[in-house]
Amino acid sequence: MGLNYAIDCRACGAHSEYHTTIVVRSKNTHLHLADHVDTECAIRCPVCRARLNNSVAEFHQQVTISLSE
Numbered sequence: 001m002g003l004n005y006a007i008d009c010r011a012c013g014a015h016s017e018y019h020t021t022i023v024v025r026s027k028n029t030h031l032h033l034a035d036h037v038d039t040e041c042a043i044r045c046p047v048c049r050a051r052l053n054n055s056v057a058e059f060h061q062q063v064t065i066s067l068s069e
């Protein structure tokens, strides 16, 4: 079980994806994670290192989170 992040970087136009493994404590965990975007710890484009989460709105414009089995 994990999360897939599909990134469409506004700064360089690159499309990239990465995968994280999470410990699921409840069936709603992924919904919580998708709703809670940490804007203090920078999430960056792996190609150009542009910061993707200056705000929650910017994050959602550039990153799509989906749950994988």
Ligand SMILES: [Zn+2]
Residues within 6 Å of the ligand: 009, 010, 011, 012, 013, 014, 045, 046, 047, 048, 049, 050
């Ligand atoms: Zn980029």
